[in-house]
Amino acid sequence: MDAFRTRARTAVVAAVLMCCLGPLVAGCSGGGSPIGEDAGLQNARTAQPAAVTRADDLQDAYQKVIRDVLPSVVQIEARSDLGSGVVYDDAGHIVTNAHVVGDEKTFRVTTAHSEDPLAATLVSSYPEQDLAVIRLDRVPDGLRAARLGDSGEVEVGQIVLAMGSPLGLSSSVTQGIVSATGRTVSEGGTDGGTGATIANMVQTSAAINPGNSGGALVNLDGEVIGIPTLAAVDPSLGQGAAPGIGFAIPASMVRTVAGQIVKDGRVTDSGRAALGITARTVVDAEHRAAGVAVVEVTSGGPADRAGLRAGDVITGLGDKPVTTITSLAEELAAMRPGDRTTVTFTRNGDERTADVTLGQQ
Secondary structure, eight states, rough: OOHEEEEEHHHHHHHHHHHHHHHHHHHHHHHHHHHHHHHHHHHHHHHHHHHHHHHHHHHHHHHHHHHHGGEEEEEEESSEEEEEEEEEEOOOOOEOHHHTTTTOOOOEOOOOOOSEEEEEEEEEEGGGGGGEEEEEOOOOOOTOOOHHHHHHOOOOTEEEEEOOGGGGOOEEEEEEEEEEEEEEEEOOOOTTTTTEEEEEEEESSSOOOTTTTTTTEEEEEEOOOEEEEEEEEEETTTTEEEEEEEEEEEEEHHHHHHHHHHHHSSSSOOOOOEEOOEEEEEEEEOOEEEEEEEEEOOOSSSSHHOOOOOOOOEEEETTOOOOHHHHHHHHHHHHHHEEEEEEEEETTEEEEEEEEOOOEO
């Protein structure tokens, strides 16, 4: 059957070529039908340029976005790390990832228009959302603030460009689409533990490599819709990056966190739900994660008011099972302060439930 299809397509192509060539040969020789000549030439002139025009339009759109946005993307060099950043305003504030700045207080920043690094100082870091703001000690001429888009309008299938300094290659651009929205992702910690758990992340097929962190994920309107933060890892590749699966913090969260830091010097309203406990993952007799043991309860906090105490093992939140600190953090990330839910836990081997009103992290 496949061989037949191949032959059938070949025959059709040959027939088309013959139909096109007939009038053209006739025209060259001075014979044939003038009507056939006009029709053949018209088809040849109109069909191909339409495709070329569409490709040219898309290429022009890419290049316009790059010209407009790349001046707003910088390279950030800390003593122990290298990443990217996005110019937040005309005062020289730059938003980036908290894991890019680490524990450093001063940085070297290189803009798209200059090879000379500029000095910058940390304003504040918010590791819980993996965001930070630094500020240039001197604002250079031509520095351009990026336009943050509306994360609520991001749709699967949108073409996006990722801009940053992957592997230290400054002002690099990769292309892909939005492949999913609303992802809740937990980062790996530097000590092998769990890092920030971030809700509503934008998943993209645009290549995200080390050094892209803190850069810009941009739509074709030239709006930053997210801050590229991490790539998925594939356990089958020995924790190597999974190609084509990267995640960006949505612009709405970037605007909220950076806006508070710029205005108040710190995050004053995280919008993140909390139970008010210190806890750790526990395992069962077969060494499988089996819940979250409460180590300490914040006095007057949500868990305290709900009657939880040290030694309790949380196994569920709402209708979702909880087996690890990460799974608990992911469920909380999907909720808001003030939400009411049910905590399922065991105490001295007995399963219990308690109603809780979540607080703010």
